[in-house]
Amino acid sequence: METANAIEIRDLDVDYGSRRILSDINIDIRQGEIMVIMGGSGSGKSTLLRCILGLKKPSAGHIYMLGTDICHTSNKKLYGLREQIGVAFQGGALFTSMTVAENIQLPLREHTNLDENTIQIMTRIKLDMVNMLPYENLMPSELSGGMKKRAALARAIIMDPKLLFFDEPSAGLDPITSAELDELIVMLKESMKMTIVVVTHELESVFAIADRIAILGEGQLVQVGTPEEIKSSTDERVTGLLNRTPRKNNVDKDVHIERLTRDKE
Amino acid sequence: MIKAISNLGSYAIETIEQIGRTFNLLLIIAWKMCLPPYQIFPIIKQIYFIGARSLTVIIISGATIGMVLGLQFYNTLERFGSVGVLGSAVALSIIRELGPVMTALMVVGRAGSAICAELGIMRITEQVDALECMAIPPDKYLVAPKLIAGIVSVPLLNFVFNVVAIGGGYFVGVIMLGVGEGSYVNGMIDSVVWGDVRLGMVKSIIFGMLITLICCAKGFYLHLSQYGSQGAEGVSRATTDAVVISSVSVLFFDFLIGALMS
Amino acid sequence: MKSNLRYEINYDVLDLSGEIDLHHSPELRKKILGSLKNKKSLLINMQEVSYIDSSGIASLVEGFQTAKENKLSYGLLRISEPAMQVLTLTRLDKVFSLYDSIDQFQSQLQA
Amino acid sequence: MAKLNIELITGIFVIIGIACFTWLAISVAGATFSEQPGYSLTARFSSISGLREGAVIEGAGVRIGSVTAIEFDPDSFEAIVHLHINEGVPVQEDAIAAVRTQGIIGEKYINIIPGGFEELLTEGMEIYETESAISIEDLVSRYIFSSDG
Numbered sequence: 001m002e003t004a005n006a007i008e009i010r011d012l013d014v015d016y017g018s019r020r021i022l023s024d025i026n027i028d029i030r031q032g033e034i035m036v037i038m039g040g041s042g043s044g045k046s047t048l049l050r051c052i053l054g055l056k057k058p059s060a061g062h063i064y065m066l067g068t069d070i071c072h073t074s075n076k077k078l079y080g081l082r083e084q085i086g087v088a089f090q091g092g093a094l095f096t097s098m099t100v101a102e103n104i105q106l107p108l109r110e111h112t113n114l115d116e117n118t119i120q121i122m123t124r125i126k127l128d129m130v131n132m133l134p135y136e137n138l139m140p141s142e143l144s145g146g147m148k149k150r151a152a153l154a155r156a157i158i159m160d161p162k163l164l165f166f167d168e169p170s171a172g173l174d175p176i177t178s179a180e181l182d183e184l185i186v187m188l189k190e191s192m193k194m195t196i197v198v199v200t201h202e203l204e205s206v207f208a209i210a211d212r213i214a215i216l217g218e219g220q221l222v223q224v225g226t227p228e229e230i231k232s233s234t235d236e237r238v239t240g241l242l243n244r245t246p247r248k249n250n251v252d253k254d255v256h257i258e259r260l261t262r263d264k265e
Numbered sequence: 266m267i268k269a270i271s272n273l274g275s276y277a278i279e280t281i282e283q284i285g286r287t288f289n290l291l292l293i294i295a296w297k298m299c300l301p302p303y304q305i306f307p308i309i310k311q312i313y314f315i316g317a318r319s320l321t322v323i324i325i326s327g328a329t330i331g332m333v334l335g336l337q338f339y340n341t342l343e344r345f346g347s348v349g350v351l352g353s354a355v356a357l358s359i360i361r362e363l364g365p366v367m368t369a370l371m372v373v374g375r376a377g378s379a380i381c382a383e384l385g386i387m388r389i390t391e392q393v394d395a396l397e398c399m400a401i402p403p404d405k406y407l408v409a410p411k412l413i414a415g416i417v418s419v420p421l422l423n424f425v426f427n428v429v430a431i432g433g434g435y436f437v438g439v440i441m442l443g444v445g446e447g448s449y450v451n452g453m454i455d456s457v458v459w460g461d462v463r464l465g466m467v468k469s470i471i472f473g474m475l476i477t478l479i480c481c482a483k484g485f486y487l488h489l490s491q492y493g494s495q496g497a498e499g500v501s502r503a504t505t506d507a508v509v510i511s512s513v514s515v516l517f518f519d520f521l522i523g524a525l526m527s
Numbered sequence: 528m529k530s531n532l533r534y535e536i537n538y539d540v541l542d543l544s545g546e547i548d549l550h551h552s553p554e555l556r557k558k559i560l561g562s563l564k565n566k567k568s569l570l571i572n573m574q575e576v577s578y579i580d581s582s583g584i585a586s587l588v589e590g591f592q593t594a595k596e597n598k599l600s601y602g603l604l605r606i607s608e609p610a611m612q613v614l615t616l617t618r619l620d621k622v623f624s625l626y627d628s629i630d631q632f633q634s635q636l637q638a
Numbered sequence: 639m640a641k642l643n644i645e646l647i648t649g650i651f652v653i654i655g656i657a658c659f660t661w662l663a664i665s666v667a668g669a670t671f672s673e674q675p676g677y678s679l680t681a682r683f684s685s686i687s688g689l690r691e692g693a694v695i696e697g698a699g700v701r702i703g704s705v706t707a708i709e710f711d712p713d714s715f716e717a718i719v720h721l722h723i724n725e726g727v728p729v730q731e732d733a734i735a736a737v738r739t740q741g742i743i744g745e746k747y748i749n750i751i752p753g754g755f756e757e758l759l760t761e762g763m764e765i766y767e768t769e770s771a772i773s774i775e776d777l778v779s780r781y782i783f784s785s786d787g
Binding site for chain 1: 283386387390394406
């Protein structure tokens with residue numbers, strides 16, 4: 001049953017040992033929209049992504065992806081779901097023992113019995129989309145940072161997934177490649193009707209691609225809204241992020257001294 | 266003082282956890298291997314890396330150890346005037362004991378460390394998570410072929426080792442030191458019973474599984490161990506750990522199987 | 528995906544409708560290559576195609592290649608909006624010869 | 639690494655491994671396997687210390703068979719040894735089966751000393767005249783007692 005929302009996150013809590021990393025997160029991501037999850041470092045946005053991908057079990061809460069709660073479902077169903085999603089990891093996570101083409105073809109070889117020609121053509125189509133066609137037979141170690149990310153993107157979209165996830169796509173990219181990547185993400189949304197979730201803190205690309213933005217601060221959900229709502233927000237954590245003001249650490253002196261001197265528990 | 270004890274405690278918990286995870290990995294793989302789809306080529310590829318590539322190491326070490334045994338046994342037996350037994354002495358000690366153990370230790374050094382490092386690096390560069398997100402079970406796709414290849418290759422390497430070592434003993438004993446060719450060969454043939462060959466085989470099958478399992482588990486679960494957060498250095502530490510633990514468990518199980526089976 | 532093949536004098540028309548995804552594209556590929564094998568030009572009616580993914584596109588491309596090798600003409604008839612978008616995304620819209628009506632294809636065939 | 643020569647090299651490796659295994663199993667341990675044609679006899683000994691299954695049976699220093707099995711008979715407290723004698727080797731009714739040692743600390747084996755009777759033992763019969771293994775301790779103690787006796 002295709003609900004309006006591709007992903008629904010219901011009061012999600014995540015603890016790491018005794019520390020609470022995420023508390024009470026509620027986000028809905030609608031079908032066919034680009035949702036950007038933004039937040040400073042340590043705000044728990046990568047952990048949230050890992051929970052959505054089912055790589056980390058949250059301590060409490062539910063995540064409904066395409067109608068199934070991935071926190072309480074059988075492995076078989078989870079794997080069925082995962083065939084419909086694509087993930088581009090921050091470092092690219094390409095398999096270093098395979099060429100770029102083999103990397104991209106792996107999901108096809110594992111999950112479909114398509115003919116060899118079809119697989120070859122599909123790979124070239126996707127490589128051409130991220131204009132990586134000339135580098136088809138290179139090994140990942142021979143690629144630059146930008147090329148690795150584009151190859152990872154090609155691998156993520158090889159199966160024409162319904163959901164696409166990016167972990168810091170434009171981190172470490174020069175502005176031009178980053179802009180190209182943003183343009184490609186928007187095109188993917190429009191023509192392939194994909195729902196795209198991007199975890200980043202690069203301001204330029206956020207406003208270039210986001211339909212809606214969710215801002216995380218220290219494990220709490222600060223605000224969810226359209227770019228305009230976020231821009232007009234008064235919450236200083238949001239404005240701090242937007243106009244890049246460093247966090248003033250106005251903690252009183254006794255607490256500060258105590259924090260510096262107590263030995264590691 | 267309390268800190269030291271608590272460290273000891275956490276170390277003990279960590280070790281038990283690792284043993285649990287390793288055994289758990291074995292069960293998962295045993296279960297998942299029965300489910301389709303079956304892939305043969307990855308297994309062949311791993312047999313190539315674990316077995317074929319270790320052939321030279323095994324042949325060289327086999328020959329040298331055979332020669333050393335030939336020499337040492339000759340010196341000892343000469344005092345008892347029964348040098349004729351050299352053939353059976355060399356053959357028996359290699360087939361029952363030295364063959365399986367030395368092969369296993371050689372394979373740990375050459376292939377075991379490579380397996381652990383490879384899986385460890387794949388873990389910290391998120392390649393394992395990438396597999397997971399592509400709905401390809403990483404334990405079945407990465408670990409299972411290595412485990413099966415280990416169980417198949419180590420016994421084969423063991424037999425090659427035995428033959429080469431016996432040849433080495435023959436070379437020293439008969440050609441260099443002049444022990445009667447007939448007594449060396451017949452002595453060996455008379456004294457070695459199928460039971461000895463079977464014992465050596467069982468040992469090397471168990472060693473094959475043991476070292477691949479430990480090395481795979483050490484690398485595959487790197488992120489859960491305390492080395493997980495130390496990046497490349499964590500991988501190298503885990504690899505040395507894997508080699509040490511595998512070697513020690515090979516020696517321990519060698520005694521155990523020897524005691525139970527003979 | 529539903530498809531049926533109409534035989535004309537010196538060309539075939541393949542009517543496609545519904546969704547073409549990973550599970551259907553092998554069937555589509557068999558149909559395309561099958562009809563091209565008996566050395567007849569092929570026109571593919573894509574009007575009711577509600578969704579086509581890259582494996583479907585790949586089958587079309589393969590058909591295009593085989594047609595070119597056997598010097599047969601090969602075209603797409605009245606492409607639906609979603610299919611056209613995917614073609615533009617994959618920069619293949621300029622590759623295929625697109626037709627609005629069958630007689631347009633026929634006239635091109637005689638020329 | 640082209641797929642072909644990975645499979646090729648692995649194939650060669652597996653063949654080498656299996657070849658070594660067969661050599662080990664057949665030629666080395668195989669002697670006890672390949673049952674030459676012949677007949678089996680039994681013999682009872684009060685002590686066969688050190689004799690092992692597969693031990694050699696010699697006649698006049700020539701190998702004429704091997705020990706196939708060794709059992710313990712609790713009532714008579716004796717060891718029953720099953721001997722496999724190669725075909726065509728005559729063993730008289732009064733022949734003696736003695737447990738001997740090769741060299742000083744060497745392997746124990748059975749030596750058949752021929753008897754005078756014409757009747758020959760056949761499949762399943764028993765050699766009555768037997769000499770048990772002389773352990774070095776008995777030898778030495780007998781020498782000591784006899785000298786100061």
